[in-house]
Amino acid sequence: MNPDLDLTLHRVLRAPRAAVWTAWTDPARFARWWIPAPATCRVDRLDVRPGGGLVTLMSDDGVAFVPHVDATFLVVDDRTRLVFTNAVDSTWRPASPAPVAMTAEITLADHPDGTDYRVLVRHGDPAARAHHEKLGFLDGWGTVTAQLEEVAR
Template identity: 35%
Template sequence: MSLHPPGNAQYELSLTRVIDAPRSKVFRAWTEPDLLAQWWGPNGMTTPLCEMQLWVGGLFRTVMQAPDGTEYPNQGVFLDIVPPERIVFTDAFGPGWVPSNKAFMTVVVTFEEHQGKTKYTARALHWNAADCLAHEEMGFHRGWGESLDRLVALVTTQMPG
């Protein structure tokens, strides 16, 4: 079974970019809480809390903070982790597979070898058209794009080999 069906999922938003860094390094930036906290969130946001239990069913929790102090908590679980190829997580469940109050999306992040670089793809898969549209209107492409810019800066200039 492939995690990449032909074309996009029905309610999908995605970003793809080739990053001039090995995928092991980009994967580390996604899976080490102290590294993820340095780039997670759009410009102007910080991530004062990042907690990861890197196993299937393990907790993935972040709190992003806006310049005005407003906090944006997110919590879910990892569904799949294949170093350094793929990370899948969802907010549909919490630890212990307890259903969340409202499932919003499942995220599939892939790190493909591409001529010594990393072809990075982040796919946000939503349960319905309304959630997909809401996420797009929240600024998915701008926000996730700015996060990706920060991730690229981290892995290409700030992170040791």
């Protein structure tokens, strides 16, 4: 972890690791937590394998959807780790995503109370990291993590 380039979030989720993994890998469950409520998510692609795509859209009214994430999975270690980036889109083309390019690493481990859940989001330079933090990284990722916990219970 490089504090000049990276943002982190760590929580103990009161849900079994297998259920947290399923919430990350099942499109219907993923759509229930990936975007902070009351906005809604539509999953167009969730191909959880190295080189697979992650494409989501979001809506404030449940009718009109706009692009949210178009990313590629880089690493998938069953029930322990997911790594994806939006710097390469789901068709493997270089991307310049708004609001910030990032690579996210999600790690899961057993914990006596459920799942040790860690997020490490890497950025290309200090300005991108600062911008992501200013946009509300902790609030946004914190909110969806709480939603993930509810779905996984």
